[in-house]
Amino acid sequence: MILPISSRAAFRDELLALAKNDKRLIDIEADLGGQTNQFKAEIPDRYFNMGIAESASLDICTGLAKNGLKPVFSTFAPFVALRAAEHVKLSLAYMHANIIIGSCYGGASGGWFGTTHQSLEDLAIIRALPGIKVACPYGEKETRLTLDHAVASNDPWYIRLGRNNSYSDILNVSEFTPYQWYQPLSTETKVCVVSSGEVATDFCTQVAQEKKVAHLHILESDITSLNKMRLVLEKIKVPIIAVEEHRQFGSLGTVLKTLNLKSEIISYNVNDKWPIYGGSHYEVLDYLDFSISDLKKQVSKFLKG
Structure with a gap:
């Protein structure tokens, strides 16, 4: 392998x-x-x-x-x-x-x-x-x-790009596509996580292990490209959690809100603190309240009932 x-x-x-x-x-x-x-x-x-x-x-x-x-x-x-x-x-x-x-x-x-x-x-x-x-x-x-x-x-x-972390490819794609459904929408979907970047996509892949959670991975995320995805995004009728390793301002979630989609959009990003101690990539993200455990809590709010 x-x-x-x-x-x-x-x-x-x-x-x-x-x-x-x-x-x-x-x-x-x-x-x-x-x-x-x-x-x-x-x-x-x-x-x-x-x-x-x-x-x-x-x-x-x-x-x-x-x-x-x-x-x-x-x-x-x-x-x-x-x-x-x-x-x-x-x-x-x-x-x-x-x-x-x-x-x-x-x-x-x-x-x-x-x-x-x-x-x-x-x-x-x-x-x-x-x-x-x-x-x-x-x-x-x-x-x-x-x-x-x-x-x-x-x-x-x-x-x-990231630094040294490596991630296994999820789909066996052979050509560039601006987005991919890693977990498609279904009649059972309660919430859709939308990811951009390495850690965010890794987290979303872990939380979208059942049909109640859809996962749309967005590769091309400038405003013009997102506007071209409008028809795809408008098909999402459930709440959207936009996940990106970035401050909230200017993040994927805030840009999606400018498209005036009908779905509720929640931005999941790092907080506004400045890291004051050294640490590994994931240790710094934990300090910034950006973690898989916290994202799971956010997703679980929409799965109850």
Whole structure:
């Protein structure tokens, strides 16, 4: 049995595989390469480690994109979404430069690195910028398919990745799809959990083990893409619990509320505390009141009676 690898590792591996057949692909990194980067080893003339210079890296990516190349920029989520927010706005949103951002350390996956390396606000910022595709894949296969799809498109992309956790693929999908029903609606459904991202999808998979709980996994979660899913979302007649490893403002749940769906929408997110102690990914999430046990309590409220 081949064990899955993390989304961050899958992203790097898939980028190298694609670049071997597409000479337009350029790998730009901000102090992530290390000494064993395989892209650097195999295609050194298209690999550039820019150091801790996220804003300048995006400016370089813009020039490359506007000259027919396809730059893929990899860095930590808090550094690109917050530190370089103006450059994301101007290059990806305003200029619509065909740049793909592989944003690792999404959510609290930075764990022991602390608040500086945790990103619980990034999606609110990126979703506020029109024209940028937002994807939060789950598992190795979906990460690879997302990058394949992004490279084949002409749009700018923000792909939110984790750090080292790996998750087994739930469905044997062979092509990119913006959403998947992991547990479909039925006449017995009492509540529907809607997930975005790795930990949220893992939690929702665990709570949706019976027909009373449906599970819709959303991969592509920018506002434009969610609007295109309106017909799917309108079929949900039961309460929706939108689960995402993010602050409530700008989260999946708050965006779904802007669609004015008839179903009740409850956002399940991290709280507003700042982690003041180091810990593993899941220890930090426990401190932020984002856990499988708490989600089960939220779901159980709709299963009584």
